[in-house]
Amino acid sequence: MEWKATDFQSLGPFEICLLLAIGFALFHGLRLPPVRILMLLGLLHMALAQARAAELLALIGPLVLAAPLARQFGAEPVPPMATRASLAAAVVLALGAGTLASAPILTFAPNMRGTPVAAVSELKKLHLARVLNDYDFGGYLIASGVAPFIDGRTELYGEKFFVDHNAASGLMEPDNLFRLLKDYDIEATLLRTQSAATKLLDHVDGWQKVYADDIATIHLRRPDARHVAEPAVDADRN
Template identity: 85%
Template sequence: MTLSVTHTDASAGRAQAQLALWVGAAVYALLLISGNRLLNDPDTLWQITVGQWIIDHRAVPEVDVYSFTMRGAPWMSTQWLAQVAFAAAYRIAGWTGPVVLAAAAIALAFALFARMLSRHLRDSTTLVFVVAAFLLCLPHLLARPHVLAFPILVAWIGGLIDAADRREAPPFALVLLIALWANLHGGFVFGLFFIAPAALDALVNADASARRGLALRWALFAALALVASWCTPYGWNALLASQKILSLGQALPLIVEWKAADFQGLGPFEICLLIAIGFALLHGFALPPVRILMLLGLLHMALAQARAAEILALVGPLVIAAPLARFSGTAPVPPVAGSPRALAAAVVLALGAGTIASMSMLSYAPNMRGTPVAAVTELKRLNLTRVLNDYDFGGYLISTGVAPFIDGRTELYGEKFFVDHNAASGLMEPDNLFRLLKDYDIEATLLRTQSAATKLLDHVDGWQKVYADDIATIHLRKPGARHVVEPAVQSRGN
């Protein structure tokens, strides 16, 4: 009987490893084929520009060196390591580099995700969670620093939950992950906060006699993790920088990815949520109290901020995996030494060969459909230095060497500056537009052609429209300009 059980566990362990391997390979291949989708965010441009600056100067930025409104103001790039990685990948292979790097990180995250779930759940159930998580993460799968932190997020949370399931403290070596995470992305703060509920879960379920010693080990682990998070070029200031982002107040809801979840149209989030509620009601699935608090906290984050849906997608299933396995009667499968390393090596080599082969067939480039390429070319010809730009244009301006008024580094500009700019460009407060134009001695504006501010400047004396296309319009400060019913576009020769 012992031999039979051992063989079964070994077979299950190998199947577990193979499922994770195939999930990772499938995700990587899919992202490589649709690689241009990873370059759909204009923020990728300035992230690479900052990474190139760090490589060239062999230092991390301490102050802003890009905008003209905040130049010299204190600014920390807490994503510096990810920016360097993307910049190095771009130098080596052009836009193929960031695509491959992002796809590999995402694939690794989903492979780890599948591996951790399959230790508790059947393959079919694991695949359901993998597909749901991929769909929820899809809108935010972009070549940006956060995706390089995805594997660490999964490994870190998986390690904490596994320790809680075993009613033990996590291995101290796990704190190395938080040190790496703190240099890749500000989301490491979430990882630190998650220690508390994981520790509480372990303590609640531990024997009363063991709780004091267990609490001390968790407290020591938390202290080591906190110290490890200071292992960045900025020290503990990296924590302060992350807190600065979270304290942007009224500015956060104005940024698309920080907006609350929108259920006006049926989407993956609502579908997954309804299916989960239906399953729990139909089968009477119950969670331990602390796991309920964890899940509700993750759900609150996802409802409050659209970008947190990916955290719910990758963390939520790890939280409920062990209770769900107990509910369904599935025995946990322990990790087995001797996983199919030869198969893994063969798959990785095949993916590498496929990547090299695809470079001659697939070409990658950022989506410039909404980018003011032609307008910025004209703007540079005018040789202006003080330009009021649309928020979404800031990243492209940085990448082309033009100092923006504002860009995606919202924590640099602060809540009031960002809110005032938004109110000015949208004419929620028209006086704000004229105040910004005056206070910052603006020489020209580069705003979306369909924006309210652009339409107003078409009819304001002292501003001449000198360029316009479907994306952006340039208005030049010109004291002698007089508005007409249909403003004339000054020709390039005039």
């Protein structure tokens, strides 16, 4: 979902912020230097093309606009150094106290919906080093202390690696699946139970299904694993 274009079919936070920003710029006649306009338009294009880039726009956009806004609307008088130091110290103390107070109350954990909790628990018992995992399972593997084959940090893996993995798991190019299994000497796979690659491995010699639930399936490389996939011949043609 994060790689898809931003969805405007229903009103969401991104659309609200975008409309407010456009309205503010039109109402106040905001003017920007050409370089900052290009930077802002580039960030906006990325955010519209891929939903995951909206965070970049929210993070970098204000930095692009800060100086022009200050010059156009005027900055408030700078308080004395002592006042600023006291204010900074008060903010740090407030943040520290809030963090200490909330730490015992708040707990942070991956979203359990669609998460292969049981499958990863079984996978860890196998003590394997090279596991081909589904793209969506990478984050939970990291949280569980298991090194993933791929995860959401796609920029670290490169476009070709991501495209090859996507084509392999979805069987858009079946040869990619077997090439990845061979080139990376994969010992097991952890893929979505309903994925095309999982269904294929159910019938491929040398791979044995050792765990499956509604979310994920584990196939283990076993040279002696044999499967019968050919249907019986019905001699009666009438």
